Every structure is written in C-alpha cells, then in structure tokens.
Amino acid sequence: MAELISSLKEQIIEQLNLEDLTPEDIDEKDPLFGDGLGLDSIDALELIVLLEREYGIKVENPADGKKIFYSIETMADFIEKNRKK
Amino acid sequence: MKKVYVLSDNVISPLGMNSEENFDNLRDGNSGLHYLDNNPFTTEQIPLGSLDWERIFNHCNEHEIDGHTKFDSLVLLSLSKAIAESNIRSSADNVIFILSTTKGNIDHLGANNGKSFLWSTAKVIQKHFNTAHFPLVISNACISGLVAINTARRLLASGKYEHAVVCGADILSDFVVSGFLSFKSLSAEPCKPFDAKRDGLSLGEGAGTIVLSIEQPAKPEVIEVASGASSNDANHISGPSRTGEGLFLAIHKTLASKNLQPQYISAHGTATPYNDDMESRALKRNNLENVPVNSFKGFTGHTLGAAGTIETIFGIHAMRHNYLIRSLGYNEFGVAEKINIITKNQAYKFNVFLKVASGFGGCNAAALFVKHE
C-alpha cells in the first residue's frame, strides 16, 4: 500500500502537471479537491484517465469521482480493491 | 451607426437542406438526433445529429461545387443557397464574408495537405465566389456564430461594408466526438435541455448562413439585427460560472443598448447539468424569467461553430411565422431558477427575439433581433 501511495503521488504530479510539487509535499490524507491541492473538474477527468491507463479501472460516472478521489489514500484504497493491472 | 437587416438565410442541418425544410421539421417535432447503424466515430451508444452527406453532395453537383473536402463543400453549399436568395453580388467590394467554425477541416489533421488551417476554407470561399476581400475566420468556441453575427453587424453599422455573408459551420469527427466523450459530457440519449433528468449534450453538425445588409429588403416584414455583445465569465475554462456572470453581462449589454425587452429567447441549452442551471440564473438576473424560452439542441444536437447562426435563423423564422417551437427533450422542470420553458408549439405574435450562447473558455454572447412590419 505504501508503495502504491508513493507511485500514485508521482503519477498524479505528472498527469496533472503539478510542476512545483514533489511527492513529499503531498500528504495522502489531505483532500485533493477544494482547499487541498485545489484540483478542478478537468483534473478529476484526468484522474479517471490515470486509473484506466495505469490500473485498468474504468470509472463511467464522473460523479463517483468525488468519493474515490477524495484523497490519495482513498484513491489507493479504491485501486487496491479494483485494479486489473 | 447604420441599421443592419437580414436579407436571406440558409440552414443545412440534420433537419434539412434549407431554412424552410428545417422549420417544417421543427414544427412537426421531428428530431434530427439518431443512433447511427455504423457509427464511424465511436462504439459508444450515443445519438448524433448527422447530415445526409449523399444529399449534400448531390446538391453540390447541382451548384457546381465539386472537388472539395466535406467541410468546405458544406460551407460553399450553404453560402451558395443563401446568396442566391439575397441578390447581392458576392464579388463586390462592399461585401465581406465571415466564416465561423471551431474545427473546420479537422478530419484532415495530419494529412499534410494544408486543409487543417482554418483559413484554408477562407481561401476556398474567396476563390469560389471571387470575393473582393479575404473572408474573416472567427474561431471562438461555441459562441463563434454569434460573435460572427455581432462582428458583421458592427462592420456594417460603422460603414466599413454594405453587405455581410456570415456562415457558421462545423462537422462531426473522431476528434470532436472523442473529446466530448473524454469530458463525459455526452448523453446516451437524445439531449434533454432544462429537464430534471438531463445528463449531457448531443453533438450535431451543420451550416447556417445569414446574409446581412444596410439595405432594407423589399419585403413586408423586415428583420433588423439590433444589437449584440460578448462577455467572459472570468471563472473557469470549461465549466460555466455558477452565477452566470458572463452570460448575464452579455445579455445586459445587448439589451441596455436598445432598451428593448425580448419576447422570445433561443437559449444555448446544451442539456449539461451545469450549463442549463447557469443559463436559468443568467436569465433570472436579467429579469427574463417569464419570457418564453426554448433550446433547439434537442432537434439538431450541438452544432458548435454553426450553433449561433443555425439557431438564430430558426428564431428568425419563428418570429416571421409568429410561432413558438417547443423545447424538444424537455418534460420535467429541473434547473436552478424558474424560467418559462416552451412546452408546446403555439401561435404567438412577437417582434423581439434574443439569441444567447456560451462556450469553452468562459465566453458568452447574445444578439437581439427586431421584426418591423
């Protein structure tokens, strides 16, 4: 799980072009949207792309994203339970 | 400033090859949105407002338009039909052509034939009609059509030209369909503008041409292009402002300059959850919540760069016929502010009509049309 969280941080920084951030800057419990990293609706869609490309998980309804992408920790949980890669 | 009038128009859409055929289908409630048997753009089950290309190319032959790309053929055909009814001389020095499109010949991207430049279509128009000036190309997301109409009005009103031929057009493509799918903003069913169960837009393709002039046409009814404006939400590049700020301002500027109250509104009404809420808020902020309003996108789908011109022409024909078309796809109220959505076709005498549009990049536009009898 720790390894997954660590890779996720790097993948998110790359996928979302979070140029000035390093994995150390992101706490896995911090909210990704709203006040936390300040991600927006396009970022949410890109995270859906990330899940499919890296882990083979298809999220059909973007509304499900709110729970899944709450934090890196919730993302990692979801991936562990649903990954196909 | 001179007054600007509508001389003629043409619509080629999933509802037909000319404005009259289109309006007949609007009146009969016939939607142009269908599930294609062999959808060339995606395996997803989504309805599309696609054109009858066989019929288009047949008409092109009759108008001596051949050897052109799909998009260029569509544009040339719509222009030809509209110009034929206007009696203007397309090569005259006092005529300006304006093309409005978001992606032009995007199906030629990567083909290395120069076609993917949006101005390549302007070159084709210049050559075909022997235009005196290089046609303008406006590419402003989904408000392009209204920006083109507003620009034409300003050019004529300020005396730069005497006639303007404005064509808004866009075609379906892998590029655009996949893009909207990646946004998860396409409905699996024909779109339902303003409806409580709306869940996304439907894409369409088409061309709408409107010929404007400082000369009044010799008709019993004259349609004046009275005013118009654009404004930016300054909020987000793909989601509309929750308060409808930009659309509120565009409408406000359009109406304030004329001190006229619209009696019918053709909304942008894409049927995405956010757009329709935003529009209802913008209308309410402008005190327009009781004005009959519809969206035409349930009929044609969202035709992107063509939407502003096609839907303006539909609204003008409704005004000529004193007739309101119901907002197809709407059943149950479902937007943030209570607005007066047209639920059935009806006779209705009116002289002032407002067209609005919003687009990616936070842009919004409005234009006001007045009928003089």
Next chain:
Amino acid sequence: MYINQYVCISPDKVTINNESSIINEEKSDFRVFTKQIYRSYALQYPKFFKMDEHSRLGFLAASLLLGPEPELENENTAMVMMNAESTLFTDSQYKESISGIPSPALFVYTLPNIVMGEIAIKYKFKGENIFLVEPAFEAQKLYDHTSLIFDTTPTQSCIAGWVNVESTKNYLAVLYLVERIANSQKCITFDPTNIEKTFQS
C-alpha cells in the same frame, strides 16, 4: 487610441516596449524557455503548467504586458487576438492521445479562444472577446478589428495581438495594451504604421 505597452515573445527573446528583457541564450525549446520567463517574473500561477503551448504563450505575454495588478475597468476590457495556426500544435497532440486514452486536459485547449479565457480568469476581464484566424499577420487587420471594438462598444482598454505556436522552435506572441487614453510616457498612437514598426517576427 494609444498603445500604452507592448510585449513580444519569440524563440530568441522577450522584449517589452522594444527593450530587451530576457534573451534565450541556451536556445532552449518552448517549454524550457517559457518556464525560464515564468520564473524570472516570479509569476506564481500553478495553473500555468496545465496550459498547452498556445495558452502558455499568450498567458505569459499578457502577464508581462499587464503586470500583477493593472488598473483597468474589468467589464470594459476587451481582447482581440489572432493567429494562423489556431491550435493545430495541440490538436496534433490530442489526436495522438486518441489512439490511447483521449486526454480531456488536452482536448479543452484545442480551441484558440481558450487563451483569452485563461487571461480573463487571472485578471477578471469581462469585456468583448474575439479570436480570428488569418493566413499571416497583417497590421492593418489587427488595427481594423481592434478599432471596430472601440468604435462600436463601450470598451476602454483592449489586449490586442498575435499569439501563434507552430512548433516548439517556432512561435510568436506580440500583445498590445491599447486604450482610449494615453497613460504612459512611452505611449504611441495605435495605428497600422506603428503596429508594423513594433511587431517583430
């Protein structure tokens, strides 16, 4: 109308009112050079890195043109921009992504007016917007479309210019702050001759 400021960003250098500001000594490609410019001016705008080349270029040019807090009437500040490529560079990148999983973040930037949206978001500009696509830059056309906006609307200021990305080695942004009132020592009349003189390519 007057040009109160103008900025030019090309692969070689950045100039402001025709004075050299940053030179691309390493002859770096687009992303490296523009990041250098971003950092030199301490722009502090993380969303910059989500933008495509076309929006990065126009956004940078506008940021250098206007500074952090320009004194402009937001509702009456317009934008008139033009280019030849539209967003073909980004279009090609998006098209490549279709063969894998299409990228929504790329797709949203495949419209040339998005750059005006990004500038509007930073500065809260709510005035008229228009983006035109022409085969090549012509001073007369920029003059015509900008003066049309001033003549027919209540616009007080306009960010007008050319933002064009052909490749990571071939790009150009020239933006003018055009206003009804002259308010800088270095201002010049906004007319086709002065546009021609100041436009560097």
